[in-house]
Amino acid sequence: MARPRSLFRNTLRATAGNWFFFTDKNRYFRRVYPGALALSTFRNLDKQLESGQYAFWVQWDTKKGGGGWVEPKWFRENVLTPFTIGGTVHIPTGVYDFADLQIVNAIPAGSKLRADVDFRTGTYFDGKRTQLILTPTWNASKHLELGATYQLTRLRFASRNEQANIQLLGLRIRTAANVRASGNALIQYNSTTARMDFNVRFRYNVTEGTDLWVVYNEGLDTDRGLGSGVVPQGPLPLSRALIVKYSHTLSF
Numbered sequence: 001m002a003r004p005r006s007l008f009r010n011t012l013r014a015t016a017g018n019w020f021f022f023t024d025k026n027r028y029f030r031r032v033y034p035g036a037l038a039l040s041t042f043r044n045l046d047k048q049l050e051s052g053q054y055a056f057w058v059q060w061d062t063k064k065g066g067g068g069w070v071e072p073k074w075f076r077e078n079v080l081t082p083f084t085i086g087g088t089v090h091i092p093t094g095v096y097d098f099a100d101l102q103i104v105n106a107i108p109a110g111s112k113l114r115a116d117v118d119f120r121t122g123t124y125f126d127g128k129r130t131q132l133i134l135t136p137t138w139n140a141s142k143h144l145e146l147g148a149t150y151q152l153t154r155l156r157f158a159s160r161n162e163q164a165n166i167q168l169l170g171l172r173i174r175t176a177a178n179v180r181a182s183g184n185a186l187i188q189y190n191s192t193t194a195r196m197d198f199n200v201r202f203r204y205n206v207t208e209g210t211d212l213w214v215v216y217n218e219g220l221d222t223d224r225g226l227g228s229g230v231v232p233q234g235p236l237p238l239s240r241a242l243i244v245k246y247s248h249t250l251s252f
Contacts, residue, residue: 010050013040018059030063043078052076065108074099077125086164086192089155091125098123112139127157145174167191180205194223195238209249217241 018035034057041051057071077096084090100122107114118133131154137147149170156163169189176182186199202214219238 009044011042011044013042014038028062030061032058032060034058048078049076050078050080062108065110066106068103068105071102071104072099073102073122079125085155086166089127089157089162089164090160094126096125098125100124100129113137124155125157126159127155127162129156130154143176147172147174164192189222194221196220196222209251211245211247213243213245213247215241215243215245217243 014037016035016037018033020031020033022031023029036057037053037055039053040049042048043050053073053075055071055073057069059067059069061067075096075098077098079091079093079096082090082092100120102118102120104116104118106116113136115134115136118135119131121130122128131152133149133151135147135149137145139145149168149172151166151168153164153166155166168191171187173185174182175184181202181204183200183202185201186197188197189195196219198216198218198220200216204212206212218240221236221238
């Protein structure tokens with residue numbers, strides 16, 4: 001009789017912990033909490049480690065509502081099938097050990113104009129990666145919030161003379177006419193896929209426990225050039241959806 005195998009391809013093992021220090025007497029910090037994470041994924045077929053992430057961090061919250069953390073990380077990836085990143089970088093099969101350092105700083109949410117920063121740099125498979133994420137936000141009024149997200153990922157693989165610069169840009173609008181009516185709009189562009197996505201949501205709170213949602217999603221392919229001497233075409237719709245949701249809470 002054949003030995004039964006697990007229905008799952010991988011087994012995940014995770015351990016994480018934090019230790020909190022409340023700094024009541026400090027003028028700037030409200031609390032500081034170091035922590036650690038061990039995340040391992042093993043293949044059930046041969047019991048080998050397929051993916052591992054191990055990290056230690058020191059995180060903090062400020063008394064004004066901001067925060068951040070510093071986190072060194074170490075990774076192991078056992079790649080059985082080659083894959084590509086950004087259409088130009090190829091990751092061959094093999095076992096890779098790499099590490100990086102992440103530094104994050106978040107401005108207090110009560111600030112009218114603020115910008116959060118997320119920066120990381122280090123090795124990546126058999127190359128190098130540097131990533132920067134900026135999230136500026138402007139509370140124009142109590143009814144309107146404007147924000148953006150810009151992400152730049154710079155990949156360099158000197159041994160194969162391959163590189164990629166991946167950019168993501170997002171713009172968002174949040175509005176609230178009153179406590180009942182509110183709306184959000186999000187636009188996101190990916191330079192690697194030349195895809196632009198739109199998401200618009202409207203919510204109306206009819207009564208306590210009763211809400212009406214109207215959501216519109218659309219994805220566009222903006223890379224419509226057909227070659228030299230040919231007039232480029234307009235964006236090509238990839239997906240489109242209109243969703244209307246009504247929820248009502250019943251009480252007994």
